[in-house]
Amino acid sequence: MKRLLAIIPLLAVTLSYSKDRVQLKEFRARFVNQKIIVNPNFMSTPSPFLGDWHFVKEKKGKYEPNYSKEVPTSYAGQTGTIVAVQAPEQVFERAPDQSDDAYVQYGEAIVRLDSGQLIQTALYPTYLAREPGDEPSDAFMLVSIREKHKQEANSLAQKLEGKSLYLTRLTRVYDMGLNTANIQTLRAGVGHSEAEITNAPLLTPIPVVDTRYSADRDITLVVLQLPDGRKAVYVVGCIEDTLPQKRACASTSMPSYLSDREIEAVRAGSAFIGMSEAALYMAMRFPEHTNEALVGHTQLVYPTMYIYLDENKRVVEIQSER
Secondary structure, eight states: OOOTTTTHHHHTHHHHSSOSSEEHHHHHHHHTTOEEEEOOOOOSSOOSBOTTOEEEEEETTEEEEETTSOOBGGGTTOEEEEEEEEOOOOTTSOOOOOSTTOEESSEEEEEEETTSOEEEEEEOGGGGTSOTTSSTTOSEEEHHHHHHHHHHHHHHHHHHTTOEEEEOTTOOEEOTTOOGGGHHHHHTTOSOOTTEESOOOSSSOEEEEEEEEETTTTEEEEEEEOTTSOEEEEEOSOBOSOOTTOOOSEESSOOTTOOHHHHHHHHHTOOOTTOBHHHHHHHHOSOSEEEEOSTTOEEEEETTEEEEEOTTSBEEEEEEOO
């Protein structure tokens, strides 16, 4: 079974990269000899196998997929080196051109694990425009990216030492029983955990107790001390003092662009006529759907109401009880 979002890179090829086909030499120049880490599954349901990986057999310098057995999830976290990039073979078609100048829609990365075993996964053109491992759904991560994330976590820990965070509805915090197995999906805003805390005080300074980085899961966790004595875990998505989009997940100070009335609305999880779009999302999270309404107006669809924004991104109408 493929990961929940495994198809996204295919759909994003023409949007995120200038060409829908690339030459094998581009993949080879970028990835051959790169050290990588096998990522765990990114799926809505558990699986004993890594859906984006296959075993490989080497024959006379060529690599062929071995579909006789699946790659178990225990391989997640293993490191290896990309030793070759091939054009994928298609069923009932002649052998593909494997020359450097051959154009492909995607490549096959052949990875020799440090244990000596060979496995393969797909390389998408989007990987040439960004670093594999920056998205939770990526099948692998470059070792260099993990080191970068570790350095970023250390910098964040220094920034947050002795500080407090101001949370909004966009900030998802969890109790200390959070299961790390689904943290990657939670970090991407997909899925749900019974450990989520829904009654943490918003836009109120919550002291930071600790900032931790897990190399195994490549995640940064911020531990908070709630006023009622509980500790909460924030899976870092964004912590900024200011954001150009004015949609703060968590900040180290009260967002200066919020009015007093908007602050109270965010704390209460409510909306009012005249409220800004930024404050609305901080109070109620993002809508289920967004539709174009009257000219210049936008309809935001929430579970129990419709909210309309005007051309200035201010709430102009609220229709309750859908």
